[in-house]
Amino acid sequence: MSSVLIVGGGVAGIQAALDLAEQGIDVYIVDKAPSVGGKMAYLDKTFPTLDCASCILAPKMAALLRYPNIKLIMNSEVQDVSGRAGNFKVKILKKPTYVDWSKCNGCGVCTEKCPTKVPNEYNMGLSQRRAIYIMFPQAVPKRAIIDAEHCMRLNPPPKAKEKAKGPLCGVCERNCPTKAIRYDQQPEILELNVSAVIVATGMELYDPRNLPELGYGKYQNVYTNLEFERLVSATGPTNGEIVRKSDGKHPKKIAWIQCVGSRDIRFNHYCSAYCCMAATKQAILAKEHLPEVQCTVYYMDIRAFGKGFNEFLERAKKEFGINYIRGKVVRIDEIPETKNLKIVYEDTAESYMKADEYDMVVLSVAITPNSKLPLPVELTKDGFIQLKDPYLDPVSTTVEGIFVVGAVAGAKDIPDSVTEASAAAARAALIAKRFSCPTPEVVK
Numbered sequence: 001m002s003s004v005l006i007v008g009g010g011v012a013g014i015q016a017a018l019d020l021a022e023q024g025i026d027v028y029i030v031d032k033a034p035s036v037g038g039k040m041a042y043l044d045k046t047f048p049t050l051d052c053a054s055c056i057l058a059p060k061m062a063a064l065l066r067y068p069n070i071k072l073i074m075n076s077e078v079q080d081v082s083g084r085a086g087n088f089k090v091k092i093l094k095k096p097t098y099v100d101w102s103k104c105n106g107c108g109v110c111t112e113k114c115p116t117k118v119p120n121e122y123n124m125g126l127s128q129r130r131a132i133y134i135m136f137p138q139a140v141p142k143r144a145i146i147d148a149e150h151c152m153r154l155n156p157p158p159k160a161k162e163k164a165k166g167p168l169c170g171v172c173e174r175n176c177p178t179k180a181i182r183y184d185q186q187p188e189i190l191e192l193n194v195s196a197v198i199v200a201t202g203m204e205l206y207d208p209r210n211l212p213e214l215g216y217g218k219y220q221n222v223y224t225n226l227e228f229e230r231l232v233s234a235t236g237p238t239n240g241e242i243v244r245k246s247d248g249k250h251p252k253k254i255a256w257i258q259c260v261g262s263r264d265i266r267f268n269h270y271c272s273a274y275c276c277m278a279a280t281k282q283a284i285l286a287k288e289h290l291p292e293v294q295c296t297v298y299y300m301d302i303r304a305f306g307k308g309f310n311e312f313l314e315r316a317k318k319e320f321g322i323n324y325i326r327g328k329v330v331r332i333d334e335i336p337e338t339k340n341l342k343i344v345y346e347d348t349a350e351s352y353m354k355a356d357e358y359d360m361v362v363l364s365v366a367i368t369p370n371s372k373l374p375l376p377v378e379l380t381k382d383g384f385i386q387l388k389d390p391y392l393d394p395v396s397t398t399v400e401g402i403f404v405v406g407a408v409a410g411a412k413d414i415p416d417s418v419t420e421a422s423a424a425a426a427r428a429a430l431i432a433k434r435f436s437c438p439t440p441e442v443v444k
C-alpha cells in the first residue's frame, strides 16, 4: 500500500490521518510544532455547544499513537515536493530537539529542574516555561524539547561562557532518568515517496499591533482572543481565573471588539468566519466564571451562519445578558490611574460618537493562512491555497494529488475543517490505492 503525507497536524490534519490509517494506508504527519493539535489545543471550550475542546481533541490526538501506520514527524518542515500524483518525492527538514525521543518518556523531570525560565508560547506569554519543556500536558507525542535559543548549554551568555572552564549548565542531562539528552543532535533531511499530499497547515493570528489605536502591546489589559482563551482555561496561566494583567483583579466590565484586521480593506478584506461565535462563546464563559461581570460585544454585523449558531447567539443575549452594540471602535485610551480602558466608538445604529469604560478589552483578531510552503500549489490573492473548484471540488488544489483542508484553504471553524479533512482523505485514499495496485502486466 502506498502512503500519504499530511503537512500540518491540527484538527484537520489529525482527522485526515485517522481516516486514511483506518483504511490501512500509511500516513506521515509533518508538523513544525513539537506536538500535534494546532489551534484547537489552545481552546478552552468550543462553540456552539460549549464542549470542552481538549475532551474532544485529546482522544483524537491519542488515537494517532494507536495506529502503527501513522508516523509523526514533529519539529519538522517540508523543504521540497516534486513529482506527480501517485509518486511525489518529498524532502523534510527535521530540526533537532536535542532530546532522543526514542528514549524520552515524557516524565517532565528535566522541565522541573531546568534553571532557565522564558515566556510560555502555549499560554501566549502569560506564564513561563523552562528552556527544556513539553509543549503542553496533553501533548502528542509527549516528549521534551530544548529551546536552543534560551538553553544555557547550547547558547550560553557570552560573559558566562568566558568565565566558565568547561561546558555550562547540563542540569537536564544530569537529571534525565532515561539519559535522553543529546546536546549534539543535528538537523536531518528525510526523504519520502508518497502518492498524495494533504496540506493542513492552518492559520496564524493577525498581529493587532498593526492597529496601534487599539493599544494592544501598549496597554496591559488589552488581550487577543487567543490570550483570553488561555486565560479562561483551567490549564491556562491562572488555572482559569480571569484576572487583569495590571493588578490581578477580576474585571467587572469586559468588551470584545470584532473584525480586528478582518473585513478591513487596509488589512484583510475577508471575514475570518470564527470570531463572532468565538466572542459569543468567550463572553458566556466570562459570565460562567464571574457571574457579576458585564460583557459587551462591538460588532459590524453578526455572522451566525452555522448550525445552532443563531440559537447560541440568542442564548447569549437572553440567558447570559450579553450586550451587543453595532459599533465601529475608533480608538482605545488607557486611564493611567486605574489602567481601565476607554473605548471611543461610532454607534453605527444611531450614527453617533460615544465612549464607554471597561476594565478589560479582548480583540477578535483576523486569521491569516500558513501558506508559505515549498509546494507547487497556487495561492489566492489573500494568500489562502487556491482551490481547483470551490463549488464542485473544494478539497483539491490546482495540482493533481495535492489536497488542502482546514483554515489554510479559507477561514473556517472546526466542524468545517474536519468535514473537509474526511473528504480529502477519501480522495487521497483513491490515489494511494490506485498506485498500490499491481498493473495488469505484473498480474500476468
Ligand SMILES: Cc1cc2nc3c(=O)[nH]c(=O)nc-3n(C[C@H](O)[C@H](O)[C@H](O)COP(=O)(O)OP(=O)(O)OC[C@H]3O[C@@H](n4cnc5c(N)ncnc54)[C@H](O)[C@@H]3O)c2cc1C
Binding pocket: 007, 008, 009, 010, 011, 012, 013, 030, 031, 032, 033, 035, 036, 037, 038, 039, 040, 043, 045, 046, 047, 048, 076, 077, 078, 200, 201, 202, 203, 204, 205, 225, 226, 229, 274, 278, 281, 370, 372, 373, 405, 406, 407, 408, 412, 413, 414, 415, 417
Ligand atoms: C481564539 C479562537 C477561538 C476559536 N474558537 C473556536 C470554537 O469554539 N469552535 C470552532 O469550531 N472553531 C474555533 N476556532 C477556529 C479553530 O481554531 C480552527 O477552525 C481550527 O483550528 C482549524 O484547524 P486547522 O487544522 O485547519 O489549523 P490549525 O489549528 O491552525 O493547525 C495547523 C497545524 O499546522 C502546523 N503547521 C503550520 N505551518 C506549518 C508548516 N509550514 N509545516 C508544518 N506544519 C505546519 C501547525 O503547527 C498546526 O499544528 C477558534 C479560533 C481562535 C483563534
